[in-house]
Amino acid sequence: MIHKFFQRIFMRNSSTANTVPVLRTILRKEHCISRNQISPGALKVTVVLQQAGFSAFVVGGAIRDLLLGLEPKDFDVATNATPEEVRALFRRSRIIGRRFRLVHVTYGSEIVEVSTFRANYPINGSMEINTESHADQHGRLLQDNIFGSQEEDVMRRDFTVNALFYNPATEEILDYLNGYEDIEAKRLRIIGEPTQRYREDPVRMLRAVRLAAKLDIQLDEETAVPIGDLAPLLQNVPAARLFDEMLKLLMSGHSLACVLDLRMRGLHHGLLPMLDVILEQPLGERFITLALENTDKRVQEGKPISPGFLFATLLWHEVLAAWNKHQAAGEKPMPALHLSMVEILTLQRQQLALPRRLDSIIYDIWTLQPRFLMRAGHKPFRLLEHPRFRAAYDFLMLRCESGELDMEVGQWWKIFQHADTATREAMLLKETAPKRRKRNRRRKSAGTTDHKKATSPI
DSSP, X not given: OHHHHHHHHHGGGTTTSOOOOOOEEEOHHHHOOOGGGSOHHHHHHHHHHHHTTOOEEEETHHHHHHHTTXXXXXXXXXXXXXXXXXXXXXXXXXXXXXXXXXXXXXXXXEEEEEEEOBOOOOBOTTSOBOOTTTBOTTOOBSOOOOBOOHHHHHHHSSBGGGXXXXXXXXXXXXXXXXXXXXXXXXXXXXXXXXXXXXXHOTHHHHHHHHHHHHHTOEEOHHHHTTHHHHGGGGGGSOHHHHHHHHHHHHTSSOHHHHHHHHHHHTOOTTTSTHHHHHTTSHHHHHHHHHHHHHHHHHHHTTOOOOHHHHHHHHHHHHHHHHHHHHHXXXXXXXXXXXXXXXXXXXXXXXXXXXXXXXXXHHHHHHHHGGGGGOOSTTHHHHHHTSTTHHHHHHHHHHHHHTTSSOHHHHHHHHHHTTSOHHHXXXXXXXXXXXXXXXXXXXXXXXXXXXXXXXXXXX
16 A cells, blocks of 8 residues: 555656655665664663554654764654653653654653654645645645654655664664665665655755765755755745754765855855855855854864854954944944944844844954954054954954964964963054144133233232
């Protein structure tokens, strides 16, 4: 029955659709993944579910990463148990989500995400997916809580490399869509007809770019072709969800490759639209390239990354352009800078839901930049004491290395912050004496002046 269902669906477009799902069981001696490589929390969840009579598998990116020799960040579990049934088995668990109802099971410090097998939508008389009550006018799915079998669930996943099921009990991988072959071929292929799948969830286009760069694999041609034409669909995705996906992309350890690919495919519009302008300007391109290269290096070395610092770099040249414009219109430097910051963050927040919790670090990094040019008196000492000094200094060095500022400024601060008090005092620049304001005095009448002279004792 299910086999016939899939045949009818994929006969609609045999040139672009994947083959009908055929189960292939891959033994441990072939794939070499041991249950010892699975996290304790994910193992515990699968064991409890299987002992309760349910099917349970480790799925998705964890299995893909292990096959590629990478270390998974987290482990997800798929099961035929409903969210309520999963919740009843684990004391430390909770049901989350509306569009996708999931269960988060806490095991020590680990959170295991458990999803229920999902079915496709009911089909109408023309054999087209009936999404009228589940999708918006653009085809984006608003709900996806129709539960089904494992065979149906595999078709609801995004890419074949993410559609592998690993059973820790038998150490076997279940592969329905040749995802194992795609991993060996280093190929990223979407499941189903690409245009329809991107319409269901436009964020898949961003995910395709991110995964291709992160995994160092190539997008399948049929998977890549519709992306440019469907890029405007991203404007219909909630801004908060776009931010989450962009943050994953920028903190993937391959952000530079992702940003360049985004721009090449036209996906930057509506996300970071200033990239199109920045990457065409010599200073802006150098600045962004350095910032993303440094970010990728820190991620790959396991060092922490500040999202606030990252977005401060991406938006800086828009702020700089607005700052110069306001000063040219007669605004004083600091008020012009504050006005520019508010303008750019407000504009960007309409397109990408930058959390307001990032505002303080972004504002501090930007507002401290003019203070680095004040190297006389007590001002440099006060700047060193600022809690955001290190982030602002790193930002300053990017500006210097990109050619926006003279490298001498960055070198001065590099030495000053580590020098002893005597050396710092000697490094200070001479402070220019402030110009005295001329008092606008009224000229006394000649008669009054003569009277004062006449009565003066001198």
